[in-house]
Amino acid sequence: MEQKGPPGELYFVGKKEELMEAKRTFRTVEDRDILIIYHQEGFYAMDSYCHHAGGMLQNGDIEEIDGKLCIICPKHKYKISLAKGEGLYKGNDPTQKxxxxxxxxxxxKQRVHTVTETNGDIYVKLSREPAWIDSDYFQGEKGKVERARAEALETMAST
Structure with missing residues (x-):
């Protein structure tokens, strides 16, 4: 479902009940592929391809990590917070003895978008943050070509 309109507009992405039932829904809005997630009574929207290598986040597990709900990319297990698009990693704190x-x-690392509900309809407003965010790469032409090439290689390897 492709959605187009003036920049900064709210885009209808589905009925609340349908999106709740689906749990995860893929939409293209202004040529941007986004993932709408319903989890623990909340809606989230983010770029649908992982910032690291373009993996499809739609099939990732959702876990609470350090008090934050995160989606885990099924390709390389990168952890991304649903609310802010923050990349999380586990490491040692060098400041401790x-x-x-x-x-x-x-x-x-992952561009997130605003989700609102009006009378049972769910809308997404795309992020207009001007700074480059890593997931932007896989929304552009070079990233789309790289993603397609990687998917073709994976398909060939599995056959």
Whole structure:
């Protein structure tokens, strides 16, 4: 379902009940592929391809990590917070005398979009954050070509 309109507009992406039942829904809005997720009574929207290597987030598990709901890319297990698009990783805190493993942020890596509901209809407003966010790469032409090539190689390897 391709949605087009003036930049900054709210885009209808589906009926609340249908999106709740589906749990995850793929939409293309202004030539941007996004994933709408319904989890624990909340809606989230983000670029649908992982910032790291373009993996399809639609099939990723959702877990709570360090108090944040995260989707885990099925391709390389990258962890991305649903609310902010933050990349998370586990490492040792070098400031501690006794190294302890904890979760750290890589900063925002995945572009997230605003979801609103009006009278049972769900709308998405695309992020207009002007700074480059890593997931932007897989929304552009070079990233789409790279993603297609990787998918073709995976298909050939599995046959």
């Amino acid at each position: 006794t190294p302890r493993t904890k979760w750290f942020s890589k900063g925002v």
